[in-house]
Amino acid sequence: MSANLRQVAERAGVSVRTVSNVVSGFALVAPETRERVQRVIDELGYRPNAAARHLRGGRSGLVALVLPEIASPYFGELAGHLADRAEAYAWTLLVQQTGGDADRERELLDGVRAQTVDGLIMSPWGLSPGDLTRRPDSAPLILLGEQDAGGLLDHVAIDNVAAAAELTRHLIETGRRRIAAVGLQPHLVNGTAARRAEGYRQALAEAGLPPLEIPVDRLHRPDGAAAMTRLLDANAEVDAVFCFSDQLALGALHVAVARGLRVPTDLAVAGFDDIEDGRFANPALTTIAPDKPAIADAALKCLADRLTHRDAAPRRLVVPHRLEIRASTETPSSIG
Amino acid sequence: MSANLRQVAERAGVSVRTVSNVVSGFALVAPETRERVQRVIDELGYRPNAAARHLRGGRSGLVALVLPEIASPYFGELAGHLADRAEAYAWTLLVQQTGGDADRERELLDGVRAQTVDGLIMSPWGLSPGDLTRRPDSAPLILLGEQDAGGLLDHVAIDNVAAAAELTRHLIETGRRRIAAVGLQPHLVNGTAARRAEGYRQALAEAGLPPLEIPVDRLHRPDGAAAMTRLLDANAEVDAVFCFSDQLALGALHVAVARGLRVPTDLAVAGFDDIEDGRFANPALTTIAPDKPAIADAALKCLADRLTHRDAAPRRLVVPHRLEIRASTETPSSIG
DNA sequence: CCTACCGGTTGCAACGTTGCATGCCACGTT
DNA sequence: AACGTGGCATGCAACGTTGCAACCGGTAGG
Numbered sequence A, B: 001m002s003a004n005l006r007q008v009a010e011r012a013g014v015s016v017r018t019v020s021n022v023v024s025g026f027a028l029v030a031p032e033t034r035e036r037v038q039r040v041i042d043e044l045g046y047r048p049n050a051a052a053r054h055l056r057g058g059r060s061g062l063v064a065l066v067l068p069e070i071a072s073p074y075f076g077e078l079a080g081h082l083a084d085r086a087e088a089y090a091w092t093l094l095v096q097q098t099g100g101d102a103d104r105e106r107e108l109l110d111g112v113r114a115q116t117v118d119g120l121i122m123s124p125w126g127l128s129p130g131d132l133t134r135r136p137d138s139a140p141l142i143l144l145g146e147q148d149a150g151g152l153l154d155h156v157a158i159d160n161v162a163a164a165a166e167l168t169r170h171l172i173e174t175g176r177r178r179i180a181a182v183g184l185q186p187h188l189v190n191g192t193a194a195r196r197a198e199g200y201r202q203a204l205a206e207a208g209l210p211p212l213e214i215p216v217d218r219l220h221r222p223d224g225a226a227a228m229t230r231l232l233d234a235n236a237e238v239d240a241v242f243c244f245s246d247q248l249a250l251g252a253l254h255v256a257v258a259r260g261l262r263v264p265t266d267l268a269v270a271g272f273d274d275i276e277d278g279r280f281a282n283p284a285l286t287t288i289a290p291d292k293p294a295i296a297d298a299a300l301k302c303l304a305d306r307l308t309h310r311d312a313a314p315r316r317l318v319v320p321h322r323l324e325i326r327a328s329t330e331t332p333s334s335i336g
Numbered sequence C: 001c002c003t004a005c006c007g008g009t010t011g012c013a014a015c016g017t018t019g020c021a022t023g024c025c026a027c028g029t030t
Numbered sequence D: 001a002a003c004g005t006g007g008c009a010t011g012c013a014a015c016g017t018t019g020c021a022a023c024c025g026g027t028a029g030g
Helices: A005-012 A016-024 A031-044 A050-057 A073-089 A100-108 A130-133 A158-171 A189-205 A221-233 A246-258 A290-307 B005-012 B016-024 B031-044 B051-055 B074-089 B104-110 B127-132 B160-173 B191-207 B222-234 B246-258 B292-308
Strands: A062-067 A092-098 A121-122 A140-142 A152-160 A179-184 A212-215 A238-242 A268-270 A289-290 A316-320 A323-325 B062-067 B094-097 B120-123 B141-144 B154-158 B180-183 B212-215 B240-243 B267-272 B287-290 B316-318 B321-324
Touching: A005 A016, A005 A031, A005 A062, A005 B005, A050 B051, A062 A073, A062 A100, A073 A092, A073 A290, A073 B074, A073 B094, A073 B180, A073 B321, A100 A121, A100 A130, A100 A140, A100 B016, A121 A290, A140 A290, A152 A158, A152 A290, A158 A179, A158 A189, A158 A238, A158 A268, A158 A289, A158 A323, A158 B005, A179 A246, A179 B154, A189 B222, A221 A238, A221 A246, A238 A246, A238 B062, A289 B246, A323 B154, B005 B031, B016 B031, B062 B074, B062 B104, B074 B246, B074 B292, B104 B120, B104 B127, B104 B287, B120 B292, B141 B292, B154 B160, B154 B292, B160 B180, B160 B191, B160 B240, B160 B267, B160 B287, B160 B321, B180 B191, B180 B222, B212 B222, B222 B246, B246 B267, B292 B316
Parallel strands: A062 A092, A062 A121, A121 A140, A140 A152, A152 A316, A179 A212, A179 A238, A238 A268, B062 B094, B062 B120, B120 B141, B141 B154, B154 B316, B180 B212, B180 B240, B240 B267
Antiparallel strands: A092 B094, A289 A323, B287 B321
16 A cells, blocks of 8 residues: 555654645645655655545545447547546546446446546437436436426437438439438437438428438448348448448448448548548548547547536537548539 | 435434445344335435445546557557456546556556546557556556566567568468568567567568568657558559558558558558458458457456456467458469 | 745645444344 | 343544644734
8 A cells, every 4th residue: 555644644743634734735835845755755656536535525436438339430539538638637537338328327327437427428328308308416417418397407429400401412412302301219308319300301301302311220230231222232322321430331231332332433432520431431421520539638628628517508519620621522514 | 516425314313334234235224114115215216326336445446548549549448448348346437548658558557546536557669668667556567568577567568579460461462572571669668569560570480481570659640641652652562561550551451552552462561450341441451350259358458357366477368369350362373 | 024826845635445443233152 | 040142222532634723932012
């Protein structure tokens, strides 16, 4: 076990309290005392005990990141930004996976950990807004993604409707007429897919084109592959597929190429999220790029603000996005 | 703030100690007392205070996962398995990123957090075995990846030499003769790349073929892309590229395809790690698939054992791998 | 000359929990 | 009747830290 304040105090010939003052750096301590104490601290290799600080002060320095799955590239990239940025707030990130399961989400929100962290940053899939607001008194919760929690909770998201509409318009502009949307999850309460569908429908309606919506079970590559297989088998004659995640799009792309379709000549494929894989896919994937560092910053800032103003009005932070046009949706005519 | 033991005790008309006994479930408590106390616990929504338990008992229930970067698909997938499995040990995972930087690695190993977690699972890149063993008395450390720490530390890894040799032999068997290896990192102390290079050289030597090694800066897609660009620009006339990570391979693949090479007809491309992107790449990527769930299990088990037997001899756990042959290395002749 | 104040330092108490030792009671045995 | 035993319950102390109030010596102001 490492040294504690008492041991340092004894050795430096001062009180425990003074050592504490030196360590925390704020209070009044005479320069020479500070220096002497500091020397002993270095000598003994003293490290403050986080458990005691937490017990005493109520701050753990931990923030829980509650995600469907950390292995998903989008969440992985986001977690990376969060972990980096968290340092500025002296927070360490703690990862908890839900698999998108409502019971598990509830369990993690109410569980022991939810009380020992300073806050939670969560991307809910299974829980309804009602579930989310009706929870016992514990650490503040910041939501990622659009959740219509009746304005009762802080959340951070891009404008999914606008983004999806933008991307759909881009497909229309490149001459596509039969544009399928892949990624609705009818069984999930999660509002994000619904927003993207909304934007997709808006843009199609503007152009007088009919929607074609393909539901999926999850948002992974195999689901995109399965959806594309179904589309092709059904002879749907689509000339563009807009997937609600890059993973779906990569799965779809894989099947399309394997089936001998030329992308983008025969079929345009677009995704959403701008994960790194998409950038290096063959062909590179057109996508909506949410500003992930900004999402991370906003979530942490929002949490920090919430901690200092426990009862300020909940905020909805909208983070910028960008339409990232790559080879997978190039105009067919311009290729030949 | 939520209720504490004292409040429950008062309300149930028993001592604090008895409530504690009910909560921890082990000690002798009369059934009717237990039931009465339990009722009050539910009523007040009592949750044990982790900070106090940690302070008192010395166990935090936290395990730090110290990685170069969580956004990297291999580490993301591994972290997912670890987070899932950790539950069986009542551990929560805490993520810390090093960027592969030696100073940062040292900082995290010696820092405050390293003392407040029950253990650390780390994938070191910058620190030498010497640095790793010479560290102050804190939580036990389990290493991921091969580290020749002189047998002084627990570590978990696949047999990288054998795996790389296997993959290289596969390339040779499919008729490739000019096989480049991409992924040596001369500036890093990390032994993994060196092991893979060793296996690669062995297999080439067996077949009487000359090695061709391309160093890289990092193991990301852009580095693979850059390496492939260099190879092509140098007119190296290679017919196969063995990349030491799937990310490198995907970058290389992207450039190869973009430059008009037919993969696998003109060029075979293979990777290492079996990240999901590789499975859905165009063409799908041949790779070495480490048994990631097994790695996660082994690391956690190893840590648990270490905690119960603080001074048992350090162990080196070798986890199985599998050669995953996919389209990117199919025999050219069999295609036409 | 007394008081007020200020910089520097200190002791006490408390955060919520659990290990340990002990106490109490009822029952069965000697 | 005295004694041991086993089941159950309790009080005390300690884990390491920091907020609070107080203290001390010295200087400035009334």
